[in-house]
Amino acid sequence: MLEKTAVKSTLALIALFSLMLAGCTKDAPMPERGNPAMLQWLPIIQQSGKLVIATSENYPFEYTDEKTGEFIGYDVDLAQAIADEIGVDIEWKKFLFADLLNALQLGEADMIISSMYITEEREKIVDMSDKYLDSGMAIVKRKGDNSVSSLDDLDGKTIGVKTQGRSEREAEALIAQGKKIKVRSYATVEEGLEALRSREVDIVFNDYLKQASYNQHYPEAQLELVGGAFTKEGFGIAVVKGQTELLQVVNQVIHRLQENGDADVLYSKWLQ
Template identity: 30%
Template sequence: MRRAKHTLWILVLGLMTAQCGGGGGEKEARDPFAAMKKNKVVRIAIDAVNLPFGFGSGTGVQGYDVDLGEEIGKDLGYTVKWVKFPFEKLFDILRNGEVELVISAISITPERKKQFVFSDPYFASGNTIARRRDKQGIKDLASLAGKRVGVQSSTTGQLFMESQKVAANVTLTKFPTLDDALGALNRTEIDAVVGDDPILTYSIAKSFDNLMTTGVRLTSEDYGVLLRKSDRELLRKVNATIARLKKSGTLEELHKKWFQDVLEKTALARKKMEEQEGLKTAPKVISVSIVKTGSGGFRMERLDGHVVALSGSNGSFTSSPINTNGNHGNCRFPNPIPPGDYRLSMPVFKINEAITVPKNATRSMTLDMSISGDKFHITLH
C-alpha cells in the first residue's frame, strides 16, 4: 500500500513539473519581447510610403522615423529589423506579436491608448488642409463645406473629418496614402486633402508645385512610438532613448535633416504667393497715353494743361496736367489708385465714361485714349 502511494505521489509530481514547464514554454512562445532579448534583434514596423518619416523601395528604408528607430536599437544593443506594412495594418501586426515596436508617424490618441501604450512624444504634428494654389477660397475648415475632401485611411485626419460639425455636406474619399490623395488633388479629382501637416508639407514641396497647404492646423497632435501594454520594460528603454535624443539636441538635428530645406522652400513659395495676392488688391500707378488718329480738325495742343479725373467709391483722383507733342499727349495719376469701379471724366471733351481698375498682380497700368474726330476710345491695361 505504501509502495502504491509512493508511486502515485511521483506521478503527481511529474504532472506538476510538466505543467510548469509547458506553461513557461507557452509564455515564451507568446512573448516576442523574450525572443527579442534572446536573438538581439528588435523588429520595428513602419509604413514605407510616408515621406519623410519612412520611405524606400525593396528591403531598404530611410527617413526620420528610421533614424529614431536605429537610435533605439543602438541603446538596446540590438540590431533593428525593419518590417514594412501599409499604415492600416500596423496596429494588427503589433497586436499579433509580429513586431515589438511601431514607429510610423503615429499620433497619440485616447482611442489608441485603450489598446496600446505610447512612448513619450517625439514629434509635434497636427492636421491641416492642402489645396490647389488657384483655389484661394479654401482656407479653413468652414470653407470645406460642400467640397470633395481626401483623407488617408485609418488616420486621425479621417477621424477628424468624420466627426467635425463645422463644414456641412463634405464628400470624403479615403486613400491608402496621403501621396495618393495629393495626386488626386493635383488631377482635380478632389478639392482638398486633410492630413498630417509635416507629411503634406514635405510631399508638396518635393512633388507638387501646383499645390499648397493653408498653413492653419485643424488639430494639435504628437507622434509616439507604439508598443503593447505588456511591454513596460521595453517602453522604459524607448523613453530613455527619446529623452537622450531630446537632451543632446539629436531630435532637433533630425528635424533639420529632413525638414529644413522643405520648410525654407515652403516659406519662400508662400511669401511669393502672398506678394502676388497683395498686388492684386494694391493701388495701381496709372499712366495716361493720348493719341489722335484720323484727319479730324481737332488740335492736340488744346489739351495742354487739362487733366483726367477718376471718381468712385474708393475716392477721387486727378491726373497731372496733360502735355502734348504733335499727335501724342501724356499725363499720369501721381497717387496710386485702388482697384474698383470709377467714372472717368475729362471736362474739355465732356467725357464721362465708366471704367474699372482691375485686381491683378501688377503695380502699374496704362490708360490708352485714342481720339478720332469727336470720338474717344479708352482702354486700361
C-alpha cells in the same frame, strides 16, 4: 554486491536524465514575442538580436529612396537609436497604415514606428511612448485654388483622407458637426495627394510636417498648405500593452535625443 549494483544503476539514471535535460534546454525554441505567457519581450528581443518594427511608408518619416532603394527618414534614424540602445539590429516589416495596430497585437512586430499620432483611442489598445514630435492636421489644396482659406470654406467639398488615420476621423467629426462634405479614403497619403492633383478630390487632410516637407521637395506637384495645423498632435511609438521594459527604453532614447540636441539635428535633416 547487490547494493553496489543498485547504486551504480541509480547514478547512471541520474546522469542520463541530466543529459536529456541539458539537451532539451539547449534545443528548446526561443519563446515567441507574441506568446501571451511572455510578460516582457525585451529579453527575447535582446536574445534574438533583432528589433522587429512595423511601419507604413510616410514621407519624410519612413520611405524608400527612389534612387538608392534605401529605407530612410526621420523615424528610421530614431528607430536606429533605439536599436543601438538595446544592442540589436532592425527588421522592418511594412504594412498598410490601417493594418499596423492589428499586426502589433498579433505579435508580428515588437513596436510600431510610423509617424503615428498619440490618441486616446489608440492608447486603449496599445501602450504609446512619450511624444517625440509635435504636429497636427492641416488642409492641403492645389495652388491657384482660392476657394478654400479655412475650415469654414469646406461645404460642398470632397476631402481626401487616409484610411483609419487621424485625417479620416477629423473629416468624420466635421460631418457630425453638420459640414456638408464628402469624404474619400485612401490607403496612403500619396494616393490621396495624387487624387488631389488629378482633381478627384478638392482638398486633402494631411499632417502639417509631412506636407510642408513634401511641398518643399516636390514643388512640381503644385500643392500648398492652407495656413497652419488645425489640430494639435504628438507623434509616438506603439508597443503591446504591458511591455513596460521595452517602453522604458524607448522613452529613455526619446528624452536623451531631446536633451542632447540630436532631435534638433534630425529635425533639420528631414523636416527643413
